[in-house]
Amino acid sequence: MLHREDVSAALGRFERIPADRPDLKSAAVAVTLVEDAAGTAFLLTRRAATLRGHAGQWALPGGRADEGETPGETARRELFEELGLGLGPDAELGLLDDYATRSGYVITPVVLWAGAADDLVPNPAEVGELHRVPVSTIDIEPRFLTIPESDDPVIQLPLFGRFVHAPTGAVLYQFREVVLRGRTTRVAHLEQPVFAWR
Known part of the structure; x- marks a missing residue:
């Protein structure tokens, strides 16, 4: 079982690297940790097939930042819009490195603790x-x-008998390295597959 205090401590020791890319749009994703009977889990979605961009791809809840929002505010708003889960600022445990996408965004991963999160x-x-x-x-x-x-290199993270690519695969890999392994591993250089460049 992964405890909130352990995650918070690991992120507190981690010196994140922001991306200095004013030419790109700001976005955030939520690495949302929930308590399950089997232990700590995170919330992962598959994007709706009807979406214009990146339909059907594996994704962490998230999206483009509104004017004046912090990454935490963006991640929490998007989490509510996508899954109906409302969390306050006290749920924010820390940030991972920014990841610049081929489709024109700088994504800031925000790690959140959601507890039981039964009513999604x-x-x-x-x-x-x-x-x-x-x-x-x-x-x-x-x-x-x-x-x-x-x-x-293109990263492929094995999951569900298939592979999750960057940016989601890169974010989850860095979370594993920083939180589960206690290692400072960078992922901003990891490439997305060509189909995700649009």
Whole structure:
């Protein structure tokens, strides 16, 4: 079982690197930790098939920041809009490194503690599937592929018998490294697959 205090302490020791990319739009995602009978889990969605961008892809709840929002405010607002889960600022445990996407965003991952989170109501306009994924599931080595379109490796994180790519795969990999392994591992250089560049 992963405890709130352990996650908070690990993030407190971690010196995050923000991305200095004023040319990109600001966004945030929520790494939302929940308490399950089987232990601590995180919330992972599959984007609705009807969405214009990145339909059907695995994603952490999140989206573009509104004017004047902090990353924590953006992540908590998006979590509420997508899953009906309202959390206050006291749920924020810390931030991971920014990740600049090929589609024009700088994503700030915000780690949140949601407790039992029993009353989740996925918004069908945005969420096709919702999963409570045991944190232990991502304590596994990812694959790194080379592609002709980039000098940087593409990350593939094994999950559900398939692979989760960056940015979600990169964020979850860094969470594993920082929180579960106590290692400062950077992921901003990890590449997205070509299908996610749009």
